[in-house]
Structure formats: C-alpha cells, structure tokens
Amino acid sequence: MVKIDLITGFLGAGKTTFLKNYVKYLKDKGENICILENDYGAINIDMMLINNLGVDSEMVSGGADLDCHKRRFKTKLISMAMRGYSRVIVEPSGIYDTDEFFDTLYEEPIDSMYEIGNVICVFDSTINSISDESKYFITSQAAVSGAIVLSKCDLEESNKPLAISILKDSLKENKCDRNIDNIIFEAKDIEKYIGCGYTNFPYQKKNIIDNNNYDSLYFMNKSFKKKEILNIINELFNNDSYGHVIRIKGYFKENDTWYNVNAFNLLTEINPISDGQDVIIVIGENMNNDKINELIERK
Numbered sequence: 001m002v003k004i005d006l007i008t009g010f011l012g013a014g015k016t017t018f019l020k021n022y023v024k025y026l027k028d029k030g031e032n033i034c035i036l037e038n039d040y041g042a043i044n045i046d047m048m049l050i051n052n053l054g055v056d057s058e059m060v061s062g063g064a065d066l067d068c069h070k071r072r073f074k075t076k077l078i079s080m081a082m083r084g085y086s087r088v089i090v091e092p093s094g095i096y097d098t099d100e101f102f103d104t105l106y107e108e109p110i111d112s113m114y115e116i117g118n119v120i121c122v123f124d125s126t127i128n129s130i131s132d133e134s135k136y137f138i139t140s141q142a143a144v145s146g147a148i149v150l151s152k153c154d155l156e157e158s159n160k161p162l163a164i165s166i167l168k169d170s171l172k173e174n175k176c177d178r179n180i181d182n183i184i185f186e187a188k189d190i191e192k193y194i195g196c197g198y199t200n201f202p203y204q205k206k207n208i209i210d211n212n213n214y215d216s217l218y219f220m221n222k223s224f225k226k227k228e229i230l231n232i233i234n235e236l237f238n239n240d241s242y243g244h245v246i247r248i249k250g251y252f253k254e255n256d257t258w259y260n261v262n263a264f265n266l267l268t269e270i271n272p273i274s275d276g277q278d279v280i281i282v283i284g285e286n287m288n289n290d291k292i293n294e295l296i297e298r299k
Contacts, residue, residue, distance in 0.1 A: 001115040002080075003087040006101050006198075008141035009122030010134060011094035011283055012247040012264040014151035018122045018187055019091055023053050025190050026087065034058060034085045038073055038092040056085075066100075074104050081113040088114070094247075094283075095214050097140045102200075119198035121145040122187075125158040126266050127166055131244070131285060133213060135170035136206055142167060143176045143203045146196030148184045157266045176203035217282045217289060219296050224252045224280065226259065226270060233263045235295060236282065242295070243287035251276030 007022065009015040019035070026033055034056040058080060060072045080088055090101065098119075105114055121141040130138070142148055148167070152158055164184065171178055178201040185193050224232075229252060236245045248263040251273070258276030262269045282292055 002085055002113060003117040004114045005087065005089045005118045007089060007091050007120050007122065008096060008098060009094060010138055013094065013122045013124045015091055015122050018149060018151060020053060021190065023055055023089065025194065027055060032084065032086045034080055034088050036060065036076065036088055036090045038090050070100055070104060074107065074110060077110055087117065095137060097137065098144050116198055118196050119145045120193065120196065121148045122151050123148050123163060123167055125150040125153050125160050125163045126155055127163050130166055135173055138167065138170045139174040139176055139203050142171060142180065143178055143201040144198055146198045147193035148180055149187050149193060150184060151187050153186050155267065174203045176201055213286045215284065215287050215289065217292055219280045221278050222280065223278065225254050229261055232295065233268055237265050241288060242292055243284055245282060245284040245287065247283045248280065250280035251278065253278060
C-alpha cells in the first residue's frame with residue numbers, strides 16, 4: 001500500500017515552505033514521492049513553487065461544489081496509486097476541513113490502495129488574532145494531527161506562547177479536549193515529528209465549508225511592477241475598509257525576471273523564480289470585493 005501524508009495549515013501558515021524541507025528529508029531517505037496539491041481555488045499557484053523539488057506533482061483544483069471537488073480528489077488518488085510511488089503527500093488549501101481527507105481514504109477502493117502515514121498541522125507562530133470560523137478550521141486540522149509544527153519561529157514577530165494559547169483556545173471553543181503540549185515542535189526539528197502518525201480527537205462539527213465568509217480574488221495579466229505590488233499590499237493590510245485580508249500571493253514579471261509574491265500582515269516576501277504566471281491572488285475574510293477590485297484597477 002502507498003503511504004499518504006496530509007500537510008495542513010491555515011492560510012499563510014507556511015505549508016509550502018514546510019513541505020519543501022519535509023520532501024527533501026524523505027527524498028534523501030530514498031522515498032519515491034508525489035505531491036498532490038489539493039486546492040478549492042480555480043488557480044493553484046503553489047504548484048510552481050514545488051516544481052523544482054525533483055519529485056512528481058499533481059493537482060486537484062476548483063470544482064463546481066464540494067462534492068465535485070471530492071470526486072476529483074478520489075479520482076486523482078486512484079490514478080496515482082498505479083504509478084509506483086512509496087508515498088503521496090497531500091497539501092490542501094488553508095480553508096480545509098480534514099473530514100474530506102479521512103472520508104475519502106476510508107472509501108473503496110482507496111482504502112485498499114493507501115495507508116495513512118503522517119498528518120501534520122503547520123501553525124503560524126506569529127499569529128495574534130483569529131476569527132471564530134478560522135478557529136474551526138484550525139481545530140479540524142489540529143484535532144487529527146500527529147504533530148503540530150510551529151512555523152516562522154525565526155522571525156522577530158514570532159510569539160510562540162501567544163500562538164499556542166490561540167491554538168488551545170480554538171480547540172476548547174470547538175469542544176475538543178485534546179492536550180497538545182507534547183506534540184508541538186518547531187519546523188527545524190524534523191527528526192522529532194517525521195513518524196508522528198495521526199489521531200482522531202472528536203470536536204464539534206460545523207457545516208462551514210460551503211457557508212463561510214472567505215473569498216479569493218484573482219487578478220490576471222495586470223503586468224504589475226514591484227513598486228505597485230508593494231503599494232497594493234500596504235494598502236490592503238493597513239486599511240480595514242477592505243475587510244480582513246489574510247494573504248496576498250502570486251507572480252509578476254519585471255525586467256525579464258519572474259518574481260513570487262507571498263505576503264501576510266507581518267511579512268512580505270518577493271523572490272525571483274525561474275518561471276511564473278501573471279497573477280495576483282487576494283485571500284481574506286469578509287472582504288469588500290468591490291473596493292479591492294477598484295484598488296487593483298487603479299494601479
């Protein structure tokens with residue numbers, strides 16, 4: 001049977017950065033790996049960031065509704081099981097209820113093809129506040145994880161005690177009595193969580209995927225320059241009238257060089273990349289979409 005891992009984490013937690021180190025470690029151990037990017041969005045730009053890892057990658061993206069997305073996920077897993085991988089690693093959207101993963105893995109014929117390996121929740125150590133809906137997704141991810149990995153611990157803005165307190169409050173508010181003290185690690189401590197497995201602590205279920213206040217706005221072929229991108233990021237994160245913007249990511253080209261953009265409220269990273277796609281994505285909660293569109297069109 002093929003081992004299958006799930007790497008979860010809320011929006012901007014740093015899943016893709018963590019995934020790079022995780023894959024390198026397993027690859028160095030001789031694993032034959034395929035990464036499955038499992039995103040609800042119409043465009044999955046994280047695929048470009050993992051294409052240089054030296055492993056195969058596949059994508060499930062979009063879908064008319066949640067049931068359609070689940071069918072696509074199941075179909076992709078069936079086809080991947082025939083290709084001789086020793087391990088498949090699933091990286092979903094930050095807005096992800098882990099029930100989808102476990103429900104699919106327990107269905108026929110998937111249950112005879114895959115064995116669940118590690119379920120890891122990446123949690124942002126710089127987080128300082130979060131909505132009730134976001135706490136639900138975090139609970140869903142932390143309740144089943146064999147390990148919770150704190151990301152961004154090297155940043156000046158990191159506040160691990162506050163982040164852990166927010167995580168514990170999320171579990172408590174969603175009626176999950178899990179004690180997480182012994183399963184929290186820093187991302188660099190890979191030997192400590194590489195065989196962490198998974199668990200299944202109960203929590204209060206909510207039908208929140210199809211009825212949430214999260215949204216993603218896609219801006220294609222705008223030919224932004226770096227200065228324009230930085231101005232947009234600064235405006236969106238520092239003006240509450242746009243709503244709660246959580247993350248801005250994408251690519252732009254300047255002077256024949258492609259750049260990757262990854263921004264959240266405490267950090268903006270702009271790095272050169274070998275190839276890209278002219279797209280910027282704004283992700284947030286209770287956003288004023290019309291006003292954001294107006295801002296982008298003015299640039």
